[in-house]
Amino acid sequence: MQGNEPETAEPRAGSALTRVANQAARFMAAIAQVANAAGTLVVLGLVVLINSDVVARNAFNAPFAGTYEAVQFLMVMIVFLQLPDVVRINRLTRSDGFLGLIAGRRPAIARFAARIIDGASACFMAVIAYAMWPEFQRSWSEDMYFGTPGIFTAPYWPIHLVITFSAALCALIFLTKSISGRRRPEMLHLEESGA
């Protein structure tokens, strides 16, 4: 269950809009994969950080200051760096019984429904990006800090930046999916989250 279902290209030639969307999709896929690799390194960092803290606390009686805050910070990085790639490989949680069912009988309708859903998803992610952007501007210009003063502080702006960036990228990936419609609804039930 790797879920890495490649989006199979459709044989029919697309319109100019579809071609642009496909090119944009490839470009954004590359960005999503870079962000994903960065997020994967953060997962590794999280394991190393907490283990070092446990060892330092028990063996040397010297816990790290600010592990708690650093973990919170890293969690945001993991989630939002990985999210665009999750969207790209169609692993965002969904229930696909119905779509799968109609895909067997009326593939055109299923494909259309899948495109509408991707379009609506693009709108929602865009609203998140729109909501977070002013937050980023504020934390950037006002030097907002995160954590407990004197123990561990980190600037707030990377958190707001990564959320804005991630939501915007997700919106664009959804948009290209919606325009190009490059997916097979009959394969949907193989895509599910790790639950």
Next chain:
Amino acid sequence: MTPFEIGLISVVAMVAMIYLGVYIPIALGLVSFVTIWILRDSFELPLALLKIAVGDSVTEYSFATIPLFTFMGLIVSRAGMGEDVYRVMNTLFHKIMGGVGMATVGANALFAAVTGSSIASASVFTKVAVPEMIKLNYNKRFAVGVVAGSSVLGMIIPPSAMLIIYAIVAEVSVGHMFLAGVIPGIMLAIAYIVAICGMSAINPKFVVNEGAGQWDGAELLTWGQMVALCLPLIGLVMMVLGGIYTGWLTPVEAGAAGAALGLLLAIFRRKIDLKGFWNALLETGHITAAILFLITAASIYSRMLGIAGIPNALGDFLDTYQLGFTAVMVMLVLLMLFLGTLLDTASIILIVVPLFLPIVEPLGVSLVWFGIIVVIGAEIGLLTPPLGISCFVIKSTINDPNITLKDVFMGALPFAAVMLVVLIILIEFPILSTALLP
């Protein structure tokens, strides 16, 4: 329209959208956003709430348990620990009719203590247990059914992703949820074994075909080998659950320590290379992002319910008709069974808990106990058609045209029934869930 009516319509619309195939976090977030916008007649308010939900709800220390335990589960699966405990259990149960089935249940229960995912359990045991049972001339429906049924143990016996998700939504301690899951998980495993005994006594045809082969005596282990194979697993369990129970480690630290130990074990056994390691990290990140985005969306949904006053109205409704605790529990279980036909466990928990928590909280019941009820109730959906995820995983792992998806569902049905019985017992006797709590 009153806010209550608008809220109710939006809940129904949300469930309908999810059934039509809208991504679950998008359905929760989008409908909640629009509903708050309509209720308060302001675009700024839902925008502000969205900002808080997305920005703040992920920055939570206990969320780190999700990637850590996911990573630990992936690593120990790769280290071949599931196969090991299966061989041990097979040696113990080989003389009994239906023994391989019981061995599968026992191995799953032990393996569940180091993984938090039913999917991992289902795919590991489909590969090792099903071919063995087919070889010994077991009924194919029984063979796949027992794997499907016992895979559910992965999410009940701690560490479990579902217990963590409930702990986050209901704001109870992850450590308490883990401890509360121990007795119900063992109970369910024993109930499965008893059920297999019963099936082979009452209707042997359901378990084995005519002229079933006997164990050929190969591959039996000595006591020394069994201990050697179980030792790493027991060490991991002691470290993780023992660490949490004694308060030596927080759940987050226990997850990190378990991940590191599992990794050392996999390296020691030469079961993992750099690529496998990177893939496990990558998979961990994907699962974490998908689950946490779902949790973020659910927090917007829960605020929407509050603004629409749904939980209060439901509470008033129960008061007016003098419906007590039993009625609430019946409603809850029926709703979860209904949602379980199409939804995955995490989504069911995230939809049901914000609705019911404000109702059960004033009844003075233990929220930890309520969590165990919700998690087990939601997990029955893993086994029920048309979209039982465990059954799908087994069907796609098994790759045998002689075994259809229908066979998997039919085989799993008795086990789903056993789960329901255990669930009712757990509802009746909360002490079973709360006994281990400090």
